[in-house]
Amino acid sequence: xxxxxxxxxxxxxxxxxxxxxxETVSVEDGALCVNWSDGRKSLYHPFLLAxxxxxxxxxxxxxxxxxxxxxxxxxxxxxxxxxxLSTGAVQVHWxxxxxxxxxxxxxLRSHGWFGEDGKKQAPVLWTGQDQPEPPxxxxxxxxxxxxxxxxxxVSLRDYGVARLEGLPDxxxxxxxxxxxxxxxxxxxxxxxxxxxxxxxxxSNAFTSDALLQHIDMPTRECPHGLQxxxxxxxxxxxxxxxxxxxxxxxxxxxxxxxxxxxALCDIDWTYNNRSRTTSYxxxxxxxxxxxxxxxxxxRYNTWLRAPLVASLDQQDRAYRSYRAFxxxxxxxxxxxxxxYRPGDLLAxxxxxxxHGRNGYDAAGGSRFIxxxxxxxxxxxxxxxxxxxxLKQEIKP
Ligand SMILES: [Fe+2]
Numbered sequence: 001x002x003x004x005x006x007x008x009x010x011x012x013x014x015x016x017x018x019x020x021x022x023e024t025v026s027v028e029d030g031a032l033c034v035n036w037s038d039g040r041k042s043l044y045h046p047f048l049l050a051x052x053x054x055x056x057x058x059x060x061x062x063x064x065x066x067x068x069x070x071x072x073x074x075x076x077x078x079x080x081x082x083x084x085l086s087t088g089a090v091q092v093h094w095x096x097x098x099x100x101x102x103x104x105x106x107x108l109r110s111h112g113w114f115g116e117d118g119k120k121q122a123p124v125l126w127t128g129q130d131q132p133e134p135p136x137x138x139x140x141x142x143x144x145x146x147x148x149x150x151x152x153x154v155s156l157r158d159y160g161v162a163r164l165e166g167l168p169d170x171x172x173x174x175x176x177x178x179x180x181x182x183x184x185x186x187x188x189x190x191x192x193x194x195x196x197x198x199x200x201x202x203s204n205a206f207t208s209d210a211l212l213q214h215i216d217m218p219t220r221e222c223p224h225g226l227q228x229x230x231x232x233x234x235x236x237x238x239x240x241x242x243x244x245x246x247x248x249x250x251x252x253x254x255x256x257x258x259x260x261x262x263a264l265c266d267i268d269w270t271y272n273n274r275s276r277t278t279s280y281x282x283x284x285x286x287x288x289x290x291x292x293x294x295x296x297x298x299r300y301n302t303w304l305r306a307p308l309v310a311s312l313d314q315q316d317r318a319y320r321s322y323r324a325f326x327x328x329x330x331x332x333x334x335x336x337x338x339x340y341r342p343g344d345l346l347a348x349x350x351x352x353x354x355h356g357r358n359g360y361d362a363a364g365g366s367r368f369i370x371x372x373x374x375x376x377x378x379x380x381x382x383x384x385x386x387x388x389x390l391k392q393e394i395k396p
């Protein structure tokens with residue numbers, strides 16, 4: 001057993017609780033092998049260790065970013081003579097003669113290869129039947145309590161829609177909430193917009209008409225990832241929000257109507273905005289997937305679709321599959337329908353939770369809803385940052 005020494009820093013600013021300790025360490029084909037106290041075994045390529053070496057010679061102590069070039073390391077780099085220090089940190093020696101360095105056990109545990117890919121965060125799929133209202137958190141509580149703030153963000157990440165309620169009618173409140181998550185993403189509607197009735201509307205949203213389910217900004221190469229709607233006043237009748245989980249519709253189509261699912265994944269539609277002063281245009285399939293076939297986004301908006309110039313066979317396939325998607329989006333069982341109440345701040349994933357509304361009677365009262373866009377990355381970062389704070393708070 002070696003003398004206790006401070007835990008090495010990690011190549012990041014995250015918190016890595018040590019829940020399992022390395023018991024024995026060895027070298028397999030030049031790589032580090034760690035056997036853990038719970039019986040699991042993990043492996044580390046020497047290049048991975050070198051790039052994340054916390055020594056000041058290779059890691060900038062302030063930025064916590066590596067200062068190495070990939071070519072700074074010899075082709076045949078290996079580690080040898082590994083040892084578990086009394087703190088649980090793991091020390092290795094390097095074949096290129098650099099001084100030995102040690103790695104934080106919590107960091108090692110989270111970055112080892114255990115023989116299987118880690119599970120990806122899976123969305124919670126919903127219909128209006130099993131999720132009649134958005135997950136809802138007390139607004140003032142969320143703004144002052146990190147756990148409640150975290151819970152709201154996690155609901156937004158997992159359900160694609162989440163609401164704060166009971167917020168005061170205050171100028172700048174929506175902006176401050178969004179900017180606490182991340183950067184506002186502007187659009188051709190400005191940095192912030194108000195859902196109001198315009199004399200010359202540059203979107204159906206700026207009328208009192210009912211709106212079919214849709215995403216905003218399908219006209220962009222990457223449509224805005226998040227949308228926030230803050231209801232500051234509403235005394236009109238009608239105008240309820242009607243939301244559907246686009247991912248749920250996609251998964252149901254994958255199983256129940258696979259021909260339409262494939263067409264929705266394969267055929268690009270072009271979307272263009274209708275404006276006298278701007279002309280945005282972008283293309284993509286209704287259902288976007290990653291290389292594993294997992295649905296990652298929906299690009300669906302009936303009134304911003306441009307004519308599809310393609311063979312009649314292709315048009316037929318495209319229209320029939322689009323109609324199959326629409327048939328579900330407009331079916332009551334998929335729809336979560338709820339009123340915008342004064343003090344509600346609704347957040348949703350614009351590329352997953354399709355939104356629409358009932359028409360409303362503009363003469364019957366006032367309706368004041370502010371909107372701001374941001375991106376998914378801001379949400380994911382904010383969740384991790386909140387988790388970092390929570391982990392520090394529960395640190396023994
Ligand atoms: Fe919209």
